Amino acid sequence: MSIAGAPIARIVVGVDGSEPSLEALRQAQRFATPLGAKVQAIACWEYPQVYSGYVMMGIEGFEEGAKKILDEAMEQAFGTELPANVTASLVRGHPREALIDASRDADMIVVGRRGHGGFGGLLLGSVSSAVVAHAHCPVLVVHTPEGGAHAAEGS
Template sequence: MGNLVVVGVDGSPSSLAAVGTAAREALRRRAELRVVYAFSLPVRPMYTPPDPAPLERLVGEAAQHARSVAPGVQVTEAVLTGEPVAVLEAESRGAELLVVGPRGVGGFIGMLLGSTAVSLATHARCPVLVAREEPAGAGPVVLGVDGSPAGEKAVAFAFTEAELRGTEIVALHAWLPEYAPVGTGVEAPERLLAEALAGHAESHPDVTVGQEVVSGETRAMLVDASRTAQLVVVGARGRGGFAGLLMGSVSQALLHHAHGPVAVVRGEA
């Protein structure tokens, strides 16, 4: 992955908020920001392609907004033909972060959260941050921990993000005692949480880490924690996920219901 943040835009207030979020992320990372508008051409006889001038103006305005939010960040622009999810998935191959809004219009017509954001979080080759129109608060980075091997990259991403933001991590592991294996006690989930964080705290000594083991359903616990978080970080597919499923129920629920921005990190390279 390169020193690049990519943001998808379409002229909606949702995507403009994503541009602001992406600009701040690029500034933290000392990365270049690439603003991308993608649109599909309907397949029908005698179709006249759209005038590129308004599209280029839209992208230019988004890029100017990024420069106003984060002066000094190098911003490039692109208007690309193709199905938006496919275009942004391709863009993600050279990026360290892809930022999108939760819903949109224009190039993303008909793609509400559940298709655009979920599809990208499922297939993008880098972490995907789904912004919200409301500014993120000043709370901690909340990290959902399940102890799965696929979740290790989410842990690493959360530590890096907390360090870049100058804030603490609240590492949360939710479990349902009635479903625990026979013979395990409270120490089992606490040990799982500690082992998942081992090594990362040592490599990020300036990041304060709080560990919380809570009894309850994971999705509900993380959605509730998102109320006071400036970012929630989860893996794309956690422990117990079926082999053919790239997106788990927890990450999907957060994309739909979290009260603030959510970063989904795939375990695969």
């Protein structure tokens, strides 16, 4: 399988620790394996606009917090054995811009859909909407199956 005649070699996944992003990571891996593609999980962090106010209140560790979320997401998605074709990267910046920028060198972007159930579950979040609208490569939007992330595996 290829996109516009070129093989799919690199799939980027936006990871924020939410269940939809974990499912996006799992689906990207399932998609990448038979293609021989690499999966790069990207988690983003940035300093708040009023960073000095946070420091004065003793609130720091934004990068470390994002790294912890990324590490926990990788373990939740794959267990303690990370697949050989999966890497994780921490990027400083807003997720919208970081994923759109990453799409320039990717063959596909995979993001989770923010699901709130009912009508709200039909909506895309702001990051996935922006990526769909502005990515430089195809985008796959994954939702969490009804009954939890692994419901589809049991059927």
